[in-house]
Amino acid sequence: MVEENAEPGPIMKFIQDYRLKMLIPELLVVFGVWYLKPSSLTSNVYSFLGPLSLLAQPLYFLPSGILVLVTAFTLHGIYPLDNYHEGKIPELPRAAVIMIAISFFFLPLLVLMQMIGYFMTEATEFFSRNPLWERFESFGDLLFYAGAMFFVGLQWWLLIPVFFLSQGVDGIHKIAHHETSSETITWIFYLLWPISMPFFFSPVEILAMAALSIPAFAFYSYIRPYYTYVTAVHTLTFAILIVTTLVMAPYLPIAEMWFPGFIPDHIPPRAFPGITW
DSSP: OOOOOOOOOHHHHHHHHTTGGGHHHHHHHHHHHHHHOGGGGTSOTTGGGGGGHHHHOSOTTSOHHHHHHHHHHHGGGHHHHHHHHTTSSSSOOHHHHHHHHHHHHHOHHHHHHHHHHHHHTTHHHHSOOSHHHHHHHHHHHHHHHHHHHHHTSOOGGGHHHHHHHHHHHHHHHHHHHTOOSOHHHHHHHHHHHHHHHHHHOOHHHHHHHHHHHHHHHHHHHHHOGGGHHHHHHHHHHHHHHHHHHHHHGGGOSHHHHHSTTSSOOOOOOOSSTTOOO
């Protein structure tokens, strides 16, 4: 008896078509905006621009942090729209177009940069698959996935470490998919990510990122079994980083020791200052 593969239900089909699994890293960025820019939850972060703030956020009376959360969902309309342009689906998904239009209405400057970043991630398909365009392609991930950290959280000091982060994560993704013209160069850029972290982050921040990152990659190994060896490398990398962090703890972040004031104060006050545990 031949088993028939059941078609996914409407909810699961929506999750697949709009690639909602990618909300995991995007929501981490949203939470990062809330953590590093707590005022975004109660106010418009662009208010200091005066009338020009309308170019960044037309709905000036709403908190920017709430809009960036909603935009993380609505911008997923780009995925089925991209599938249509690539000929993977026969009809233009109207709901996807509406979702993208809503995103632009909420935070036009942020969404513009994210859209540019998304098309940068297709660079090697349009130009050539070589180390230069692969780096350009990975830089697109910085704008698309981490754009909210810069354009809403206004944390521009993170540009350098997040650049290495985007190169590392997208690079190890390329290695797993055998989509890189030079594995050696891609591995070098992957390793520059953990090497750069002690320069910009405190020991507690590095430990927190390891605690978040390792389970996230383990989840990818679950939904994509060919990621298993990549997860093993990633876990080993973070294990070495953690040991190094504990040894160098008094000197971190290194950049602040060399250039005092380079990294702004980004630790918000305690939500419950009376609790010490």
